Amino acid sequence: MIQGELFAKVAFAYAEAENGRLNNSALYQRVGDPDKLKRKDPVGKDGQLHSLEARKIRWVQQTMKRLGLLQRVSPGVWGLSHQIKEQLHQATADVKMVAFSTTLGVAIWARSESVLPGLAPETVHLCITSPPYPLRYARAYGNPTEADFHEFICRSLEPVVKALVPGGSVVLNISNDIFMPGSPARSLYVERMVLALHDRLGLHLMDRIPWVNFSKPPGPTHWACAIQGGRKQLCVAYEPIFWFTNDPMKVRSDNRRVLEEHTARHLKLMASGGAGRDAQYGDGAYVLRPGSFGNETAGRIPKNVLMKGHVCPDTMEYRRFANGSGLRTHGAMFPTSIPDFFIRLLTEPGELVIDLFGGTGKSGLAAERLGRRWIVFEMIYEYLAGGSSAFKNFPGFEFAGMRPVSG
Structure with missing residues (x-):
């Protein structure tokens, strides 16, 4: 098994090199132990x-080549390859690597379907994710088509549903801004x-x-x-979030975990006896x-509408770090407050939360802060x-x- 520390050193050595290229001698000097390099066995x-x-x-170098991260430039010289877009490397079907971890969770560089079947006997309490939208012009990370989106989602979620506890939940954030080709009519892909x-996975x-996000770009x-479009539509101000469960009668939600503060008017009403x-x-x-509404309660039950802007302190901090590290930033992230709400509503501390399309790890970050495994x-x-x-100050x-995932 390849040591994660050495793998990381080799990867960063190429990333920091001019044009992402190094000859073998320079690579050995950057990442190897000088005394061990001199020793012959x-x-x-x-x-x-x-x-x-x-x-x-x-060996690390050859493994990176197999994963599509490195390519041979000339005899003895290797450089970073760019598989999809500049500065982005996409996991192939056989890649299963740990990127980082804490005591509570792990972030895995992989396609989820290549790892989930080996998750047993672990059980999932909540899957919350924002899959790639079926956009007409794909983002850097790729997108499914509008016509095939339901097939894509079923394939992705099938192993999750098999691992879901009775009453466990699946939460999906998808786009409301998908239209029929050449038409102002919205797609029925939802x-x-x-x-x-x-019908196929038995989810209710x-x-x-x-x-609802009124700060969304028009x-x-x-x-x-656009004038050529005829000004036929209204500007989109919301995205739908769908909540499913495998067993409605055993669903593990509890709205007492997400109670909100009473309004000043309600507090006054309770104080006056209702x-x-x-x-x-x-x-x-x-x-x-x-006397109605006169009893004191811990808070009010939230409405089934989330009013949250997309600006998020965690996103801003991520962008500062990524830009400072020369990493290309993610083009579409939801705020941490979205997974935070659903994790509190649908799970208890210690239970397992997974995200199939994790992006920068916002679901894991919310779970970590709430004491859930992820x-x-x-x-x-x-x-x-x-x-x-964002995880560097958490225990463990x-x-x-890039450390291979065992199992």
Whole structure:
């Protein structure tokens, strides 16, 4: 097994080198132990003398080549390869590497479907994720198509559903800004996804929760803002968040974990002993009696609408770190407050939260702060490397760089 520390040293040696290229001699000098490099030991049946330290470094180098991170530039010279977009490296199907970890959780550079089947007997209490949107123009990390999105989601979630505890939940944040080709009519990909998750995976829809964000950039650009689009649409101000469970009667949610502060008006009403009148509304469906709302309670139950802007202190800190480290930043992140809310609502301390499309690790960060165990999967290595800075002060933090996942 390759040591994570050495793997990280080799990766960063190439990243810091001019044009991302190094000859082998320079690589050995940067990451090897000088005394061990000088030492020669017999190797193989013929007992030829070699530096075991140099062989260990070359093994890391060859592994990085197999993962698509390195390419041979010329004899004895290797450089960073760019598989998808400049400065972004995407995990292939056989890549399963630990990027960083804490006492409570681990961030894994991998496609989730390559790791999840080996998770047993571990069970999942909540999967919260924001999958790539089916955008017309794909972002740097790639996107599924609008027509195939429901297939993509079912494939991704199938191993999760198998590992979900009875009453466990799946929460998906998806886009509301997807249109039929050449038309101002919205795509029905959302409806296809909901029906497919119910019919094929047995998930029950608990709620559609709008994430309202009035600070979103105006859009859809063509149909709402551009004259050639005819100004036919309104600007989108929300994204839908879907909450599913495998067993509605055993669902593990508890709204007492997310109670909000009472309004000043309600506090005044409780202090006065409650309502002072008799009234009926809705032809008697709702009855108000003297004393109603007079009992003191711990807080008010939240409405099923989240009013949260996309600006987030954690995002700002991540961007400062990533830019300072020369890492390309993630183009679409939700604020930590989104996973924080659902983790509190749907789990208890010590339970397991996973994110299949983890990005910079916001779900893991929220889980860590709330005392939940967590696993974050992400295909783009640079996003995890940048997100790791938010975890450095938590117990047991280790930046593994790229350590193979066992099992």
